Amino acid sequence: MTLDAVLDIVAAVCLISGALLSLAAGVALVRFPDLLTRMHAAAKPQVLGLLLVLVGCGVRLRTGVDITTLVLVGVFQLATAPVAAHMIGRAGYPHEEIRTDLLLTDELAAHLDRLAGERDEARA
Amino acid sequence: MNPDQMTPAPPTEPPNPPLTRSARQRNQITAMVGLVTVWVLLWGTLSWANVIFGLVVAAILLAVFPLPPVTFAGRIHPIGMLRFWRRFLSDLVVASVQVAWLALRPRHVPRSAIIAVPMRVNTDLNLTLTAEALTLVPGSLILEADRATGTLFVHVIGVNSRDEVEQFRRGVYDLEARIVEAIGSPDELRRVRTIGYPNPPADLEGEPT
Structure with missing residues (x-):
């Protein structure tokens, strides 16, 4: 088997597993019970899926110009996906979209209550 | 376990002490290198023209959008x-x-x-x-x-x-x-x-x- 064939197989494996992970992330978005659990789906399998697709593309294309662009896409995805998940989670947190009956403990609620209490004291 | 460990960690230092001159310069250089790297990666070829133009773009960006101060004490x-x-x-x-x-x-x-x-x-x-x-x-x-x-x-x-x-x-x-x-x-x-x-x-x- 030539080197090209081996690289093509590697690329195919990366592309297919990346696509499957993205599919799983999509299924998770539909099936998970509330906003916060859905954000897990958006942050993890989706990021790894994209990285695998990028690796697959890089192995298949094998030209410097394309690979540098793919590297940039991957780096920015890693840097921005957690921030996006954080912003959406934070914006949606004290809201009925979140199933508090599925939570074992909620230490953020206690923290927010305390902050509100401190604000009231400062105002009084 | 001593009582100190029961309380949340107090800031190990003032969270944002004013930066020294050398720390500011180091931050600027780090940001410059990062921005030029992104620029060169976007163009995909390492040439003097790309690097020089990247430096110009980075300098303009840093002048227009200054980064918040980051304290980095480690190595x-x-x-x-x-x-x-x-x-x-x-x-x-x-x-x-x-x-x-x-x-x-x-x-x-x-x-x-x-x-x-x-x-x-x-x-x-x-x-x-x-x-x-x-x-x-x-x-x-x-x-x-x-x-x-x-x-x-x-x-x-x-x-x-x-x-x-x-x-x-x-x-x-x-x-x-x-x-x-x-x-x-x-x-x-x-x-x-x-x-x-x-x-x-x-x-x-x-x-x-």
Whole structure:
């Protein structure tokens, strides 16, 4: 088997597993019970899926110009996906979209209550 | 365990002391190098024209959008860095498979929890990096960061008991320790090693509402 064939197989494996992970992330978005659990789906399998697709593309294309662009896409995805998940989670947190009956403990609620209490004291 | 460990970590230093001249210059140079690298990667070829034009663009960007001051007291430890990246990549794979499995598993509603984790090293850089890494490793999602006390609020998926929640909390501290081992200053390293796992702050214990 030539080197090209081996690289093509590697690329195919990366592309297919990346696509499957993205599919799983999509299924998770539909099936998970509330906003916060859905954000897990958006942050993890989706990021790894994209990285695998990028690796697959890089192995298949094998030209410097394309690979540098793919590297940039991957780096920015890693840097921005957690921030996006954080912003959406934070914006949606004290809201009925979140199933508090599925939570074992909620230490953020206690923290927010305390902050509100401190604000009231400062105002009084 | 001494009482000091019961309270959330106080800032190890004023969170944002005014930067010294050399620290400011170092930050500027780091930002310049980063921006020029992105520029060259976008063009895809390393040539003098690209580098020089990248420098011009970077200088304009930094003049128009100055970066917030970042205090970086540590230095880069290559071995700690390698260890962090190896663990991070394997964690990313585990996390993805775990969430994919939770999604495809029939008739199962995952339970979760929101926990407060006061960081032992309260600097902006450490908070940011730990929060970023946490979101990508198994089971956790960053919800809120309280800069005053250096506390991260983490949403945990797929836990079934309080014991598992506490186990997860220790996992977060392990992650913080790996980051400090990769880029921390000797002072921060000592702090992480002597404190170990702090107890959860008592006043944050919350029952589900």
